[in-house]
Amino acid sequence: MKILVPLKRVADPDNANKIKVIAGKVDTTGLEFKPNPFDEYAVETALRLTENATNTKARLGEVIVVALGPKELDTTLRGALATGADRAIRVDTTDDALDGDLVARVLKAVVEKEAPDLVLIGKQQVEGDSNQVGQLLAEYLGWPQATFAGSIKSEADKALLVSREVDGGTLNLKVTLPAVVSVDLRIVSPQGAKSMHTAATHAYPEGVRFAALMAIMAAKKKPLVEMKLAELVGDASLKVTYGTAELPPPRKAGIKVKSVAELVEKLKTEAKVL
Amino acid sequence: MANTLVIAELHEGKVRKSTLSSITFARQVGGTFSILVLGAGAKAAASEVVVFGAAKVLVADDASLKDYVCERFAPTIAAVAKGGFDTVVVTASSYGKDLAPRVAAKLNAGYAPDISSVHVDGNKRVYRRPMFAGNAYGTCEVQTPVHVVSARQTEFTAAEPSGGASPIESVAVAAPDAASARVEFISLEQGKSERPDLGEARVVVSGGRALKEQFAQVLDPLANLLGAAVGASRAACDAGFAPAELQVGQTGRVVAPALYLAIGISGAIQHLAGMKGSKTIVAINKDGDAPIFQVADYGLVADLFTAVPELVGELKRTVA
Structure with missing residues (x-):
């Protein structure tokens, strides 16, 4: 199976509460860039779907x-190559020249060049939190979509059984490839995603795999090609433009109560929620 | 003058209450709006939404729409939208988030996702939306003639009936996407619970990993007493102490109840993203430095295994 995984980097999501807004613009100075977590899960899923778990070095x-x-x-891409991806493409542009719709249209052009069987993408990138590119791409390609996947099982690499995490439960779909699947966090649980080559009983370690030092060195030699946005789409206009940003209104400072009795008293007389 | 199409979400033959948030959005935008109810059994459900002042309640009722498959629903929504609507809105549930981008692409429309408010100034409309897990708000404008919007349920209060009776009109079900031949609905598995839905509950009692195997044993009496929905942190779900559908946060549900009780939850950013909008937040945790206390209105540093039963007892004694 040939799988394409779009990647983005984001300001350290575990320190997102430290971002500032300066002159109406979000400022992430001081925060390290990290791969978007949901995209990392998509890479891990792609690796799981193209291997036998008993030999994770051989890409099937x-x-x-x-x-x-x-x-x-390129650093983000090399990181994914080090964990096992075969090659990388970077479309040269800047964030402020993009909206979700243009990203989807560029990805469509890349898909048409590469003809993968599957696009695996994080359900959202955790800066914009828009949750849209996978769905837009599926429509532009005329492919089926399965969003918010919490588990995937391959049926002979022709179809995927996808459990979608939806409000209040899971919705199970079978999609025949090619398709676009967006992943949620439980996809990297021990039983989350499994290829046709891996034993049904196999349990992966929780989370995403890390690259060994040797693999990081080897990844420097893996192919990484640069493409120009203009070569991929003729119309680079944006459908949505962003204006000023602001921090959320601060919450009124809370208090620590000393006892359960005091808590109940406050909830009754002060917050009036009981 | 705006003309908005509100997409209703059906669940077990009824219009989900979350739809009322999209009606509120349509009223705020002004002009006129209609409501599209689609799904098998939509005809019967349509009467539930005739009292909100919609110009029309449009019904697409067809056996092919029995189970939700985006590739079957989106074409009908897009076809109806092309009949004179400049805005399409759906509530940002998992249904709305799956559906809206596909509809936007069909309409060649810009999509404003998961918005928390709309500001209308003449012909200009500015959408405000949470970003960075709720740690910043951005404003955006849609540059296309047609706008597709998903509205955050917790930020748009449920519309109240305004009386009258909107006429109900049947609309044609459009041909499904060619891709629909490659999607097969297998099943929808839902946790059975007598409790209110997490997104609609007035009180949410949420537990973390600290509850261990006693998750339900400790929280159920409190939730029962308060008529609350039960939520959980990612850690509690991952450890298997609570089912995944209870998760509150960036993965899982976004809630904003009148009262949110965080029991043994440390307060990771991804969890705060799903509950920071709650009116009153109570945290009970034995670690006084846990980040949850930074957003809590009332914090109690205590062992939850003694504090929660004590809270149940105190509530029974003083409130019930």
Whole structure:
């Protein structure tokens, strides 16, 4: 199976509460860039779907990672190559020249060049939190979509059984490839995603795999090609533009109560929620 | 003048209450709006939404829409939208989030996702939306003639009936996407619970990993007493102490009840993203430095295994 995984980097999501807004713009100075967590889960899923878990070094298929952005994104792409992806594509552009719709249209052009069987993408990137590119891409390609996947099982690499995490439960779909699947966090649980080559009983370690030092060195030699946005789409106009940002209104400072009795008293007389 | 199409969400033959948030959005935008109810059994459900002042309640009722498959629903929504609507809104539930981008792409429309408010100034409309897990708000404008919007349920209060009786009109079900031949609905598995839905509950009692195997044993009496929905942190779900559908946060549900009780939850950013909008937040945790206390209105540093039963007892004694 040939799988394409779009990647983005984001300001350290575990310190998102430290971002500032300066002159109406979000400022992430001081926060380290990290791969978007949901995209990392998509890479891990792609690796799981193209291997037999008893030998994770041999790729039984191909995993291509693609990013849109400036040169610095090569680091993010190399990181994915080090964990096992085969090659990388970077479409040279900047974040402020993009909206979700343009990202989807660029990815469509990349998909048409590469003809993968599957696009695996994080359900959302955790800066914009828009949750849209996978769905837009599926429509532009005329492919089926399965969003918010919490588990995937391959049926002979022709179809996927996808459990979607929806409000109040799970919705199970079978999609025949090619398709677009967006992943949620439980996809990287021990039983989350499994290829046709891996024993049904196999349990992966929780989370995403890390690259060994040797693999990081080897990844430097893996192919990474740069493409120009203008070569992929003729119309780079944006459908949505962003204006000023602001911090959320601060919450009124809370208090610590000393006892359960005091808590109940406050909830009754002060908050009036009981 | 705006003309908005509100997409209703059906669940077990009834219009989900979350739809009322999209009606509120349509009223705020002004002009006129209609409500599209689609799904098998939509005809019967349509009467539930005739009292909100919609110009029309449109019904697409067909056996092919029995189970939700985006590739079957989106074409009908897009076809109806093309009949003179400039805005399409759906509530940002998992249904709305799956559906809205596909509809936007069909309409060649810009999509404003998961918005928390709309500001209308003449012909200009500015949408405000949470970003960075709720740690910043951005404003955006849609540059296309047609706007597709998903509205956050917790930020748009449920519309109240305004009386009258909107006429109900049947609309044609459009041909499904060619891709629908490659999607097969297998099943929808839902946790059975007598409790209110997490997104609609006035009180949410949420538990973390600290509850261990006693998750339900400790929280159920409190939730029962308060008529609350039960939520959980990611850690509690991952450890298997609570089912995944209870998760509150960036993965899982976004809630904003009148009262949110965080029991043994440390307060990771991804969890705060799903509950920071709650009116009153109570945290009970034995670690006084846990980040949850930074957003809590009332914090109690205590062992939850003694504090929660004590809270149940105190509530029974003083409130019930």
